[in-house]
Amino acid sequence: MLFNSYEFVIFFIMVLITIVIIRHKKFQHLFLLVSSYFFFYFSSNYLLCLLIFSTVLDFYIAKEIWNTKNITRKKILLSISLAGNLGLLGFFKYADFAIGQFNILGNHFDLGTSIPLLNLILPIGISFYTFQSISYTVDVYRGHLEPSKSLREFALFVAFFPQLVAGPILRAKDFLPQLREKLENSNSITKLKQIQIHHTHLKLGITLMAFGFLKKMFFADNIAPLVNEIFANPIGLNSFEIWMGTIAFGIQIYGDFSGYSDIAIGAALILGFKIPRNFNKPYFATSPSDFWRRWHISLSTWLRDYLYIPLGGNKKSEGRTYLNLVTVMFLGGLWHGASWNFVIWGMLHGGYLAIHKIISDKFPGIKIHPFFKSRIGKIVSILVTQYFVFLAWIPFRVGDTDQMLYAIQKYIFIDFQMNEAFTFLLEHKWPIGFMILFFILHFIMYLRPSMMEKIGKFSLKWWTVTITTILLAIVFSFNGNPEDFIYFRF
């Protein structure tokens, strides 16, 4: 079920009405769980059983890990959980990729390998809910979290519909307490919280959802045709066109994914749940590490806590730190999809982070140099960082190796062929207009970080005017065909 579909609007209104009418706590929680399963079933059908499998596996294993004192047994149980979750993810997401690579390798050595592909359907949201489930078990294993006593409660954490299919990736320690009566009282662990729709949450939640839809349907979907046109086959295009396509894709993917996250956060907030934000004006990042503090925050912090730190983080040798950064980003790239272009994207970011770390370590004076503290210094840092960030978007978008290399070459070695630039701009004035509007909005939001909270506090009259304006913009720029969210593929 797409957020940008009539079905979702009907579904969400039904959920809210039922929650408001029937105020029995147990029913509310159970209803939310059933609704979440229905939401998943609507688009994934029988693949719902994978979600249930992952939930049941981690619920009981985490319980066992908590109860046992034997370290070896704890490790074995954790391994079972990891094998179960990563096995599911690996089988459905990477089996065909592995078979394909094995066949290519076999043929390279004239072994004549031709294992048929399994042609499996990728279960929607599997990358998100397996990571969420793994974080729970690892937190219990580390002793950072007491396991949930109720399967229903844990199942709701894994399946909570607003963020189920494309994140943000939740942490149990942030979400589970929100289901209970009092956070500080450990005795009240089984007491369920009454789900109430509070007016401040309702207003801010609707504002967030409206902005999410604006980012997705107004910006991303209207810029998508330009991206599709350029990257359908970039070979033969000049640097100007490649740059325009790359910038357009950067905006499209940001609008698409952060729009989804805003809708998810807003929908959850209306129901009274706080989900941490997933984006923080990433195109104003001043360094690669700053970018990853602003882009897909729930994934980057997950990778930091459950991969980078266990690998040793920056506590071991310098070389090991750089290797850890590249390894983590390599796996982060692979998480996005079973394809070499995502691996290249991840490796590029790993490289950026490692090089940035080397420069920071070798030349500590740079950080405190007055130039980089000045406004111009900051602008230069932003532009340099974004040059590399946008460069990495090319392999993310273009799967074909020849096309990708051509586009990267044209991006780096600018050919200054500007004779058709004006015609290009005229022919694509509609998406380019949206790109300009996006940068204006992004800049305003950078200058006023709490803009949405402020809109949420507007008087009802002005708030209605704002929501109406957003809705008008969305509806009157909609071309009749709702587009899938890009991150649904991951």
Place this chain on the structure above:
Amino acid sequence: MKMNLKIVLGVCIAFIITFGGLYLAVNFSDEAEKIDDKKDFFLSQSKLNENRILLLGSSHVGILNMTHIIKNISDKNPDITIYNLAVNGDSPKFRYGDLEEIVRLKPEIVFYGISYRDFNQPSESTNSQILNFDIKNYMEKMIPEEMKTINPQLLTRNVIKTFLDDTGIIKKPTYDIKPPNTPFFAIGELETKISDKNKLNKQLMIVLPAPSKIQIDYKDNEKLKKFEKIIKTLQEEEINVVIFTTPLNKLYLDELSESTEKSLKYILNDISEKYGITIYEFEERYSDLNIWNNVDHIAYNNKSLIFSDEIAEMVLQEIIS
């Protein structure tokens, strides 16, 4: 609770203003005028008593040179009047809405021009729609059919274009070539130009739906069902039906998947056998010639008359038989 209700009321007002505005825009725009024109045409025509032949289809049929076709046909059959009822973006699903009016005109023969995109409908086994189950169908049925066909972006773009045109900032493209007996289709200056291969290659990237993405599910295809219903209804009313496939450029044809090509062939053979219909195939006939405006439209140009010539021949042949 009171505040919540006020907020909900605010949202309702936002929805009423937005969708009310959309309703007004849709009903009082050029598109609405076109619908009125359509009604007027059918009404005026039903009063006339003439031997009619109708050409149906999308812009692929709209670009036929009707002056040329009318001349070729009336030379040999002065009592027959031929109309080109092509509509931009037509598909059997939309055409089905005009069926009653078409039957009322009592044409001798209906020539229906089709192409791959008319049956573009992927099978349901995609990632996001694995099985078609009842609840999903039920929810989809709750949405009015008209809502699914509205394109508000087009309205907005027209308003912006008109505004920019009025202020003289940008010259709005005009569609002032109105071929005779073609009530629902007009041609702009751009459509008269023959494009070179470079331009065609660029256009291939933006053509919608992209030929490589076209999928035809011949087992459970809503558009095919509607197409068959049109044929069946016309035949029940003793109106002869002839189908022809519209021409496509080689670049377009090369992008189509083998299964898509096979599916259309299968559909056409099946229809031909089931309904005893003659099918004329034009899709590959001019694929290499230098007569194209874009990859799926022949230019409305004197150098591209070959398509109109052969359509006229086809019509004459069917009149004789």
